[in-house]
Amino acid sequence: MPATLRDVAERAQVSMRTVSNVVSGYTHVSEKMRKRVLEVIDELDYRPNPVARSLRTGRTGLLALVVPEIDVPYFSALARDVINAAAAFGYRVMVDQTGHDHDQERELLTGADRTMLFDGILFSPLVTKAELLEMSSPTRMPIVLLGEHEFDGRYDHVAIDNVRAAHDAVAHLIASGRTRIAAIGAQPLEEYATPQQRTAGYESALSEAGIDIDPRLAKPAAHYSRADGYRAAAELLAQSRRPDAIFCFSDLLAMGAMRAIFDAGLSIPEDVAIIGVDDIEEGRYSRPSLSTVSLDTAFIAEQAIARVTARIDEPELPPREVVAPHALVVRESTAH
Amino acid sequence: MPATLRDVAERAQVSMRTVSNVVSGYTHVSEKMRKRVLEVIDELDYRPNPVARSLRTGRTGLLALVVPEIDVPYFSALARDVINAAAAFGYRVMVDQTGHDHDQERELLTGADRTMLFDGILFSPLVTKAELLEMSSPTRMPIVLLGEHEFDGRYDHVAIDNVRAAHDAVAHLIASGRTRIAAIGAQPLEEYATPQQRTAGYESALSEAGIDIDPRLAKPAAHYSRADGYRAAAELLAQSRRPDAIFCFSDLLAMGAMRAIFDAGLSIPEDVAIIGVDDIEEGRYSRPSLSTVSLDTAFIAEQAIARVTARIDEPELPPREVVAPHALVVRESTAH
DNA sequence: ACCTTCTTTGCTAACGTTGCAAACGCTATG
DNA sequence: CATAGCGTTTGCAACGTTAGCAAAGAAGGT
Numbered sequence: 001m002p003a004t005l006r007d008v009a010e011r012a013q014v015s016m017r018t019v020s021n022v023v024s025g026y027t028h029v030s031e032k033m034r035k036r037v038l039e040v041i042d043e044l045d046y047r048p049n050p051v052a053r054s055l056r057t058g059r060t061g062l063l064a065l066v067v068p069e070i071d072v073p074y075f076s077a078l079a080r081d082v083i084n085a086a087a088a089f090g091y092r093v094m095v096d097q098t099g100h101d102h103d104q105e106r107e108l109l110t111g112a113d114r115t116m117l118f119d120g121i122l123f124s125p126l127v128t129k130a131e132l133l134e135m136s137s138p139t140r141m142p143i144v145l146l147g148e149h150e151f152d153g154r155y156d157h158v159a160i161d162n163v164r165a166a167h168d169a170v171a172h173l174i175a176s177g178r179t180r181i182a183a184i185g186a187q188p189l190e191e192y193a194t195p196q197q198r199t200a201g202y203e204s205a206l207s208e209a210g211i212d213i214d215p216r217l218a219k220p221a222a223h224y225s226r227a228d229g230y231r232a233a234a235e236l237l238a239q240s241r242r243p244d245a246i247f248c249f250s251d252l253l254a255m256g257a258m259r260a261i262f263d264a265g266l267s268i269p270e271d272v273a274i275i276g277v278d279d280i281e282e283g284r285y286s287r288p289s290l291s292t293v294s295l296d297t298a299f300i301a302e303q304a305i306a307r308v309t310a311r312i313d314e315p316e317l318p319p320r321e322v323v324a325p326h327a328l329v330v331r332e333s334t335a336h
Numbered sequence: 337m338p339a340t341l342r343d344v345a346e347r348a349q350v351s352m353r354t355v356s357n358v359v360s361g362y363t364h365v366s367e368k369m370r371k372r373v374l375e376v377i378d379e380l381d382y383r384p385n386p387v388a389r390s391l392r393t394g395r396t397g398l399l400a401l402v403v404p405e406i407d408v409p410y411f412s413a414l415a416r417d418v419i420n421a422a423a424a425f426g427y428r429v430m431v432d433q434t435g436h437d438h439d440q441e442r443e444l445l446t447g448a449d450r451t452m453l454f455d456g457i458l459f460s461p462l463v464t465k466a467e468l469l470e471m472s473s474p475t476r477m478p479i480v481l482l483g484e485h486e487f488d489g490r491y492d493h494v495a496i497d498n499v500r501a502a503h504d505a506v507a508h509l510i511a512s513g514r515t516r517i518a519a520i521g522a523q524p525l526e527e528y529a530t531p532q533q534r535t536a537g538y539e540s541a542l543s544e545a546g547i548d549i550d551p552r553l554a555k556p557a558a559h560y561s562r563a564d565g566y567r568a569a570a571e572l573l574a575q576s577r578r579p580d581a582i583f584c585f586s587d588l589l590a591m592g593a594m595r596a597i598f599d600a601g602l603s604i605p606e607d608v609a610i611i612g613v614d615d616i617e618e619g620r621y622s623r624p625s626l627s628t629v630s631l632d633t634a635f636i637a638e639q640a641i642a643r644v645t646a647r648i649d650e651p652e653l654p655p656r657e658v659v660a661p662h663a664l665v666v667r668e669s670t671a672h
Numbered sequence: 673a674c675c676t677t678c679t680t681t682g683c684t685a686a687c688g689t690t691g692c693a694a695a696c697g698c699t700a701t702g
Numbered sequence: 703c704a705t706a707g708c709g710t711t712t713g714c715a716a717c718g719t720t721a722g723c724a725a726a727g728a729a730g731g732t
Contacts, residue, residue: 002452004718015682020720028679050453051390052718055687060387062430069416071617076412080405083433092453094398094430097419116338117386117428226621259621285562285595287623340688351712356690364710388688391717 003044012040023048063308064121066096072224072252073280074297075124078146081301082122089309094118100223120308122146142311144304147194147295147324156307158300158322162194165293165326166201169275170247172291172328174209176336178245178273181206182217184232184257185224185249198249198277217243221253229256237264237272244272245334251276251283251292258286258333274333288332300324339380348376359384399644400457402432402441408560408588409616410633411460414482417637418458425645430454436462436559456644458482462528478647480640483631486529492643494636494658498530501629501662502537505611506583508627508664510545512672514581514609517542518553520568520593521560521585534585534613553579557589565592573600580608581670587612587619587628594622594669610669624668636660 005023009016014037021029022037040046054060065082067075083093094117098104120142147159173181183202187195203213216239219232229248233256236243248254254276261272268274268288275291276283283290303322311317341359345352350373357365358373376382390396401418403411419429430453434441441462456478480492509517519538523531539549552575555568565584569592572579584590590612597608604610604624611627612619619626639658647653 005720006718016718017682017720018680021681024720030680033680047452049391049718051387051396052687053720054387055385055391055689055718056720058687070406070419071409071412071416073407073409073412076407076409076415079412079431080407080433083406083431092430092432094428095415095419096428097416116383226617230621255618255621259623262623281562282591282618285566285591287595287598341690342688352688353690353712353714354710357711360690366710369711385688388717389690391687391719392689392691394717 002049003046004049005046007044008037008040008046011044012037059119059312060117061091062094062118063091063305064094064096064118066098066121066123066125068098068100068124068223070095070097073282074250074252074278074295077280078124078297078301081298082305085298085301085305089305091119091305091309119312120144122304122308140315142308142315144308144311146300146304153319156304156311156319156321158303158307158324160295160300160324160326162197163201163204165277165295166198166247166249167205168201168326168328169277169293170202170205171208172330173245173247173273173275173334174205174211176273176334179211180214180217180241180243180245181211182219182236182243182246183249184219184229184236184246184253185221186218187220187222195249202247221249224250224253226252226256226259229253230260231256233257233260234264237261237266242272246272246274248274248276251278251280251290254290254292254333255282255286258288258290268333269335273336279329283331288335291331291334292329294327294329296324296326338385339382340385341382343380344373344376344382347380348373395455395648396453397427398430398454399427399641400430400432400454402434402457402459402461404434404436404460404462404559406431406433409618410586410588410614410631413616414460414633414637417634418641421634421637421641425641427455427641427645434462438462455648456480458640458644476651478644478651480644480647482636482640483530486533489655492640492647492655492657494640494643494660496631496636496660496662498533499537499540501613501631502534502583502585503541504537504662504664505613505629506538506541507544508666509581509583509609509611509670510541510547512609512670515547516550516553516577516579517547517581517583518555518572518579519583519585520555520565520572520589521557522554523556523558531585538583557585560586560589562588562592562595565589566596567592569593569596570600573597573602578608582608582610584610584612587614587616587626590626590628590669591618591622594624594626605668605670605672609672615665619667624671627667627670628665630663630665632660632662 005016005019009019012019014033018029018033019037022034063086065079070076070079079095086093118141122144124146144156144158170181183199185195186199206213219236221228221232229252233246236246237260246257248257254274258268258274261268266272277293279292279294283292303324307320341352341355344355348355350369354365354369355373358370399422401415406412406415415431422429454477458480460482480494483495506517519535521531522535542549555572557564557568565588569582572582573596582593584593590610594604594610597604602608613629615628615630619628639660643656643658
């Protein structure tokens with residue numbers, strides 16, 4: 001049974017208040033007092049009970065990171081940086097997975113006894129804007145949206161410029177002489193922001209180059225997984241006039257697409273060039289290495305943590321949109 | 337400002353105790369009472385405060401998962417399964433990263449105000465056995481060790497049979513006609529259990545086949561990363577008589593090694609066969625696809641959660657060792 | 673020597689919940 | 703009709719901490 005503040009106070013012959021002052025680093029406490037208390041703390045191996053402290057202060061020091069699946073490389077890289085950034089601010093991070101399930105997502109945000117455990121939430125949502133607006137009005141929880149949504153002025157928001165990122169990728173394919181450029185990743189449901197934005201960037205790049213938009217070259221993908229990428233690429237190759245380049249909305253889609261292209265007996269980049277988005281490490285070691293649009297997860301994580309901690313300390317802060325930088329990274333899969 | 341139990345009680349004209357009974361699903365509460373209370377709860381949008389509940393009950397419903405780096409595919413797959421398994425038991429999971437740092441690891445286990453936040457810890461340690469023994473004696477925290485350690489009878493422990501797993505991998509290479517079989521992953525520091533065990537399996541398989549053990553074919557790797565695999569393989573290829581197969585202690589090492597082999601102008605598996613351990617999804621889509629020893633992360637996660645939750649409910653349970661199954665998966669990188 | 677100011681300490685009351693044990697009201701039984 | 707018995711409800715007291723208030727003590731200035 002662990003020692004409490006009271007135990008320490010009794011043993012050290014001082015008031016609980018004094019012990020508390022020592023523990024929480026209050027400035028005005030005499031040297032001899034502090035020394036005496038610290039000795040007893042050490043003696044009894046006292047550790048402050050964080051639950052009691054949280055009840056009293058209203059802070060838990062916990063943040064929630066909500067992602068669809070933690071084992072998707074982009075999200076695990078993001079989680080790594082979020083956990084590290086949070087640690088620098090004295091916070092720890094709980095990871096929740098929604099598994100691409102809207103109900104689960106809603107449950108995690110509004111859910112009964114869960115909410116008040118956290119000081120804030122970092123949320124990488126699938127839900128549509130309308131749903132989001134509706135769902136989180138009741139809770140006053142500081143929340144930062146990551147990477148997925150249009151800024152509506154109601155939430156803090158950290159994301160890249162998806163339209164430009166997609167545009168840059170496709171423009172690069174065009175610059176290297178490709179003309180039949182497919183896209184993998186358009187979402188079946190139209191309300192998702194990211195795929196819509198990337199589709200917009202894809203189409204604008206084609207239009208600028210005077211290339212007609214061929215709807216048969218745009219393949220949907222539900223989960224941005226390797227399997228979805230494989231399937232979509234296989235379908236593209238089976239079509240009459242096959243593409244000479246594919247813009248994949250994520251690196252993971254691209255990894256699947258590349259494998260499908262090889263299985264079809266074609267070469268990358270000779271027959272088909274491939275470019276993805278995310279810059280996961282896997283793409284640096286694959287054969288061929290994967291050209292991509294690099295997202296700065298460390299930057300995103302730091303900004304998100306900075307926003308959420310600021311809002312925890314000052315709830316009435318006006319929401320802000322932070323646009324994270326992106327950069328085209330050319331590797332073997334689009335070399336010419 | 338959120339409604340409390342007292343607010344609900346006053347509004348519904350019942351005692352706090354009754355509200356509590358309704359909320360926590362106590363059996364003996366009349367239908368009309370329950371209905372009245374539930375209505376008020378809905379009206380005030382009351383949510384139980386989990387911190388207060390935790391202080392009272394001594395349970396937080398939180399588990400800690402401690403891993404070196406969450407963005408290593410094996411650990412993120414494990415985390416995925418751990419989070420899901422924990423959810424099935426009503427627990428949520430905090431993820432902590434040690435960053436391969438012993439001090440950080442120790443800090444997380446014994447650390448000041450952190451410990452009592454969790455009901456239990458799942459720990460994938462780097463630390464040596466001796467360190468572990470010493471460090472966690474003070475805390476009474478239910479703890480399950482994952483995958484890395486010899487069973488010493490003091491902790492619950494879930495892991496594969498590392499010696500046999502390594503043996504199976506190397507025996508497969510031998511069966512496909514390889515004779516100069518290198519190993520990547522032996523740890524510079526000798527106290528780590530996993531690399532030692534895998535080295536033992538590697539050597540026993542060679543011995544059984546009557547193949548001499550050549551120390552120049554065993555390359556260390558500090559972090560089991562792609563970069564380490566690349567570096568080690570490059571060194572192996574630069575040696576006078578190059579290996580015709582490489583057993584990598586992790587799939588990630590293997591991904592790096594494969595890239596190094598291609599960069600040296602060699603073919604897989606024709607010139608060099610490659611096999612890893614873990615069975616990460618990346619290896620199913622790589623070119624060539626990667627032979628490996630598959631670890632059942634879902635099984636490991638379920639067992640670990642079952643053990644830790646059992647110990648939370650019954651602290652004096654005798655520690656148990658659970659051996660998770662492994663299976664050789666032959667893919668293109670060792671095809672003959 | 674006395675008054676003011678600055679430190680330092682102690683007492684006490686929350687924070688929001690649940691466990692304990694007693695009290696209540698009702699029905700079934702002797 | 704009294705009483706045992708059961709199911710239902712309630713008051714009180716923690717769980718371990720921090721914070722407000724106020725008083726005691728020390729230090730400095732006139």
